[in-house]
Amino acid sequence: MKMDAPASGAGRESADAAYMKAMTDMDKAMNQPMTGDADVDFVVMMLPHHQGAVAMAKVALDHAKDPFVRKLAGNVVESQEAEIAAMKQWLAAHQTKGGVR
Secondary structure, eight states, X not given: OOTTSOOSSHHHHHHHHHHHHHHHHHHHHHOOOOOSOHHHHHHHHHHHHHHHHHHHHXXXXXXXXXXXXXXXXXXXXXXXXXXXXXXXXXXXXXXXXXXXX
Protein backbone atom coordinates (compact mmCIF):
# COMPACT_ATOMS: atom_id res chain seq x y z
CA MET A 1 0.00 0.00 0.00
CA LYS A 2 1.40 3.37 -0.96
CA MET A 3 1.24 5.52 2.16
CA ASP A 4 1.25 8.93 0.47
CA ALA A 5 -1.51 8.09 -2.01
CA PRO A 6 -4.53 10.35 -1.68
CA ALA A 7 -7.49 8.73 0.01
CA SER A 8 -10.75 8.52 -1.88
CA GLY A 9 -13.28 9.29 0.82
CA ALA A 10 -13.72 9.30 4.56
CA GLY A 11 -14.23 5.53 4.75
CA ARG A 12 -10.85 4.85 3.22
CA GLU A 13 -9.14 7.41 5.44
CA SER A 14 -10.72 5.77 8.47
CA ALA A 15 -9.69 2.28 7.37
CA ASP A 16 -6.18 3.43 6.45
CA ALA A 17 -5.69 5.03 9.86
CA ALA A 18 -7.06 1.98 11.65
CA TYR A 19 -4.81 -0.41 9.69
CA MET A 20 -1.77 1.78 10.38
CA LYS A 21 -2.59 1.93 14.11
CA ALA A 22 -2.95 -1.86 14.25
CA MET A 23 0.40 -2.36 12.51
CA THR A 24 2.17 0.25 14.65
CA ASP A 25 0.77 -1.25 17.86
CA MET A 26 1.85 -4.73 16.73
CA ASP A 27 5.37 -3.55 15.87
CA LYS A 28 5.75 -1.87 19.27
CA ALA A 29 4.47 -4.93 21.13
CA MET A 30 6.80 -7.26 19.21
CA ASN A 31 9.85 -5.24 20.28
CA GLN A 32 10.62 -7.46 23.26
CA PRO A 33 14.02 -8.49 24.60
CA MET A 34 14.96 -12.10 23.92
CA THR A 35 15.16 -14.44 26.91
CA GLY A 36 17.44 -17.08 25.45
CA ASP A 37 14.61 -19.64 25.56
CA ALA A 38 13.65 -20.27 21.92
CA ASP A 39 10.25 -21.67 22.86
CA VAL A 40 9.25 -18.79 25.13
CA ASP A 41 10.67 -16.18 22.75
CA PHE A 42 8.69 -17.62 19.84
CA VAL A 43 5.40 -17.57 21.74
CA VAL A 44 6.06 -14.12 23.24
CA MET A 45 6.71 -12.73 19.75
CA MET A 46 3.75 -14.52 18.16
CA LEU A 47 1.23 -13.13 20.66
CA PRO A 48 1.41 -9.52 19.42
CA HIS A 49 1.69 -10.77 15.84
CA HIS A 50 -1.62 -12.63 16.23
CA GLN A 51 -3.18 -9.73 18.16
CA GLY A 52 -2.19 -7.44 15.29
CA ALA A 53 -3.80 -9.81 12.81
CA VAL A 54 -7.01 -9.77 14.85
CA ALA A 55 -6.96 -5.97 15.01
CA MET A 56 -6.47 -5.69 11.24
CA ALA A 57 -9.18 -8.28 10.57
CA LYS A 58 -11.60 -6.31 12.73
CA VAL A 59 -10.83 -3.20 10.67
CA ALA A 60 -11.64 -5.23 7.57
CA LEU A 61 -14.92 -6.34 9.12
CA ASP A 62 -15.75 -2.69 9.83
CA HIS A 63 -14.83 -1.41 6.35
CA ALA A 64 -14.55 -4.18 3.74
CA LYS A 65 -17.39 -4.85 1.35
CA ASP A 66 -16.18 -7.88 -0.61
CA PRO A 67 -17.73 -11.12 0.72
CA PHE A 68 -14.46 -13.07 0.37
CA VAL A 69 -12.50 -10.46 2.35
CA ARG A 70 -15.21 -10.27 5.04
CA LYS A 71 -15.27 -14.08 5.39
CA LEU A 72 -11.47 -14.23 5.48
CA ALA A 73 -11.38 -11.52 8.15
CA GLY A 74 -13.96 -13.36 10.25
CA ASN A 75 -11.95 -16.57 9.96
CA VAL A 76 -8.78 -14.72 10.97
CA VAL A 77 -10.47 -13.35 14.10
CA GLU A 78 -11.81 -16.76 15.07
CA SER A 79 -8.63 -18.76 14.45
CA GLN A 80 -6.16 -16.20 15.78
CA GLU A 81 -8.16 -15.61 18.98
CA ALA A 82 -8.13 -19.37 19.62
CA GLU A 83 -4.37 -19.48 19.04
CA ILE A 84 -3.85 -16.44 21.30
CA ALA A 85 -5.71 -18.24 24.09
CA ALA A 86 -3.62 -21.39 23.57
CA MET A 87 -0.36 -19.41 23.58
CA LYS A 88 -1.32 -17.55 26.77
CA GLN A 89 -2.15 -20.86 28.44
CA TRP A 90 1.16 -22.35 27.29
CA LEU A 91 3.09 -19.30 28.54
CA ALA A 92 1.40 -19.47 31.93
CA ALA A 93 2.61 -23.06 32.26
CA HIS A 94 6.12 -22.54 30.85
CA GLN A 95 7.30 -19.00 31.44
CA THR A 96 9.12 -18.16 34.64
CA LYS A 97 10.38 -14.87 36.00
CA GLY A 98 12.82 -13.50 33.45
CA GLY A 99 11.41 -15.76 30.76
CA VAL A 100 13.82 -18.65 31.37
CA ARG A 101 12.43 -22.05 32.33
